[in-house]
Amino acid sequence: MLVRFREDRYLQWVILFAVVAITIFGLSYINTIYAAVGRTPTLWFHDLFIxxxxxxxxxxxxxxxRSFVPGEVLKTIWCCLSAGLFLWTLGELIWAYYELILKKEVPTPSAADAAWxxxxxxxxxxxxxxxxxLQTAPSRSQLIGSIAFFIVLSFIVIIFIISPRLASADDNAxxxxxxxxxxxxxxxxxxALGALWIVFVLAGGTLARSWLVIVL
Known part of the structure; x- marks a missing residue:
């Protein structure tokens, strides 16, 4: 895997882009940088970029x-993915409209939440x-690794994300x-797990690259 990563320039650029994007977003939330730039420019940067x-x-x-002919399973697949991404984009635009145009706090739940x-x-x-x-079953090691990854990640999500949100919820929520x-x-x-599962099945092929982008 490490050798493949060293030889795959496309994969390196994808990971580099993801790291840079995450780093920029993280830096913009640092108090000193946030104070220097200001709240309004930061909001415009975040909302427009996303x-x-x-x-x-x-x-x-x-x-x-549109590149696939009617009747192909890939056309149905990308129709579903396009619809999901369209709804996600709609949610982002609604959120940006509240923050940048109306200049008011986005209610929860909102139309953006419904779209997302x-x-x-x-x-x-x-x-x-x-x-x-794909009609391809993952290997035994991939299956065990996927199950272990799912259990660990689910545990992390429940303990560190879901439980704290429920515990810190406003009494009036x-x-x-x-x-x-x-x-x-x-x-x-x-x-993320669905896309990662597909990456495991396609591991070693060029098709795995696009699904790795989705995971990131």
């Missing part, structure tokens, strides 16, 4: 969907269809607000 990334992903998925949560449905369907279309806070980590976990 919206553009989501829109680009939606357009690329749409182009892939709804996006998980076509994304899940697309991932399931893609895995079934509605059931809908608490539910929204729990659905996001569960949905993200499901999408």
């Amino acid at each position: 919206s553009l990334m989501a829109l680009s992903s939606t357009l690329l998925a749409g182009l892939l969907w 949560i709804a996006a998980y449905i076509p994304l899940f369907v697309g991932l399931i269809l893609r895995y079934r279309s 509605t059931t809908e607000q608490q539910l929204v806070g729990v659905l996001y980590p569960i949905g993200d976990l499901g999408v």
Whole structure:
């Protein structure tokens, strides 16, 4: 795996881009940098950057969907993924509209939450269809590794994300607000694991690259 990483320039660029993007976002939240830049420029940077990334992903998925002929399973798969990414982009744009145009706090739950949560449905369907279309079973070691990874990651999500959110929830928080806070980590976990499972099955091939992007 390490040798393949050293030889695969595409994979190196993907990981480098992900690391740089995460680093920039992390740095922008450091108090000294945030204070120097200011709240408004930071909001514009975050909202516009994320919206553009989501829109680009939606357009690329749409182009892939249009590239297949009707009746192909890949056309159905990319139709589902395009729909999910479109809903996700819609949520980002609604969120940005609240913060940048209306200049008001986004309510919870909001129309953005509805779009984001709804996006998980076509994304899940697309991932399931893609895995079934491969008609390839993972090896024993991949299966054991995937199960172990799922258990560990689920434990981390429950202990460090879901439980603290429920424990720190405002006494006045509605059931809908608490539910929204729990659905996001569960949905993200499901999408990441689904894409990672496909990467395991396609390991060693060029098709694994695009699914690695989804995982990142």
